[in-house]
Amino acid sequence: MEAANMPAIAEKPIKRKFWSPRKKEAIIGWLFLAPEVIGMLLMNVFALGFSLYLSFSEWDLLSGISGVKFIGLDNYIKLTEDPTIVKALLNNLLYTVLTVPLPIALALVLAVLLHRNTFFKDYFKVAFFIPYISSIIAVAAVWSALFHPSLGPINQLLMDLGIGTPPKWLVDPKTSLLAVAIISSWAALGYTIIIYMAGLTNISDELYEAAEIDGATALQKFFRITIPMLRPTTFFLFVTMLIGSFKVFDIIAFLTQGGPNNSSTVLVFRIYEEGFKYYNMGYASAISWLLFAVIGIVTALTWKLQKDDV
């Protein structure tokens, strides 16, 4: 329309169609994307916004949408005064320390050993991987039998070794989180090993050959070639496992319910408790946003560290 009314200056009057091929393509593209984008808007963006709003309100779920009551910052003030939140946060950090760096280091060593020629290489590969493909609940059920305080094999062994009062593991406020961490690290080890082995096959043999010619020992090769060359793999594992460890829930809900006495509670479990046991939806949302902030900060820090390093 406009184009037609405009005086033709330099351009030759090209017939400009509204449906230029570019536009057409773009629209078709958007149409193809539409289901996904609309779904994301509805499912993610709306839910995010709603939970942010809820975190400033009081809502008990049962009274319906009309029951949402805006209360300002009260939920966030409550967060700072709630000792179980502090406990959950500390537990989260401890759990992360126990389930991220140590298993990664162990997996690296095991992967290197498995990558070189070992006896029964295939058997070990499968053996380490099976826990990862098993249901975590089944794994947890077996471990809770192993951890049984008076009849379990672990404590039987400890008692036979002369330890009079071994820890009660999952039901001991001092060790419950450690026991959970042991189980989940064990279950995730296979995955970490597989990723590392994939990384190892990408390291060129020439590097090792060159090092050998220069007379490097096996340890030197490990520290000077393998570890630096695996840096991207390690970083990938570190970030994904870090985020995963902050979101731990299933295994804790199944094994300890955050107990005894909040000794193994974590933020996600507190969200579940407040939201779906006590129906404090607003407060549960506020905890969710706290968790979001924590994960955000930790991830940003690791990215920064990685950048500074390179």
Added chain:
Amino acid sequence: MMKMRGRSKVNTLLSLVLASTLVVSACGNGNNNNTPSASPSPGNGESKPQEEQVTIKYYNWDNEAQAVGTRGMLDEFTAENPNIKVEHVVLVPGNSVEMLQKLDFLISSGEAIDVIQLPSLGSVLERATRGAFEPLNTYYTNENLTPEDEYFVNAKVGEDYYGMQFTKSVNYVMLNKDMLDEAGLAVPKYGWTWDDYREYAKQLTQGEGVDKRYGSYFHTWELYMNAPAQTMMKDPFLYDDGTTILADPTYKYFFELRKGMEETDKTSKPYADILAAKLNYRTEFFNEEAAMILTGNFTIPDPGNTEQYPHDFKTAFAPVPVPPAGSEPKDYEGKYFTSGSQIAMGATSKHKEAAFKLMRFMTTADSDNRMEFSGYKKANNEELLTKLIAGKEDMYDVDSLKYSLFSEDIQFLDGAQVMTTATSELTKVINDGFSKYMLSNEPIDEVQAWMVEEATKIINEKGVIK
């Protein structure tokens, strides 16, 4: 090529599924639309000819065996009221806690809920105060009924009635009669104390290690953390003045009794072991792992159920021990707490008249399909007991069973004046306090002070229902 073809097959399959879902759901809608305009039901003398055919839903958490009984009662109801069909919805089989969670999601999603069975008075009040249930006052008035004359416990908020008592709970102790005889002990009568119970447990404990047979078994529930508070006080959370009962002297007494039996006497399986192994309390008793267990009348059929719980000893029954002098709860009357599951009506029900009819039928009908004691004041529970144990009497010490349930010695408390909606939070406080004392060995007085402080905070925040 093969891959492509596979993909397109999948696509065809998916679109077929989608199409058929649409068709099916369309049918569903069609049915719904038709229901209200359905013609009057075919001639039946008793029903009013204009009455519409309605279908209502009855929700609960039956296990398989219970579902048969429920279905039986619902069929009897439909036989009496041919215009009302009842769909039985088992939300979570055999688990009342998860059932409540599922129910709450249904309620909050706006689903029309007709009739619901709920496990306790507290669970009714919690939801009634949030507007999920329909007050029953007008329906009672229409039928000239006074709820207090009908049921032992009425779920009441202010002047509004929300629930009818469905079952009636009576607690008792099950004892292994063969072991009692072996030890030369008599079946206890009303008035035996928890100190006596501890003494019995000592004499009934035998063996060592894996084969050890304990005198007593305490499960993980709060009932076993303070039995006197849960069986001989009006409300397990609040005094009549609305303050927490966690300050009660029975807490100190019973916590110490538990630890004494576990650590000093070694007559009770350690709490840590029970917590770690997720044990089943019924099998602990019927597998002869323990000689005594505190439980309630919902286990009456179990000693006769040798298929599910294989055993060959006779089971005796005793009233719940009373707290010894000096450790009685505040306002102690020597009477037992009674409650039971309740039946309530959803505020969103579209057929409230029919729902009320069903509620009355479920709570009052004299039916052969009834499996638990009725909370209806005019029900004959002795007759029900006879039916429940018929043909299996040799597994029961029938005299002590009848004594523990119906004797003059067993008196019941009135309903609580004040209730709380924060039962889940307060339960956690009790659990945490008990863990602090049993597992972390914190001193009892500090633990109790902590429990009182936490509970008071929660009660002040959430308020009470009078």
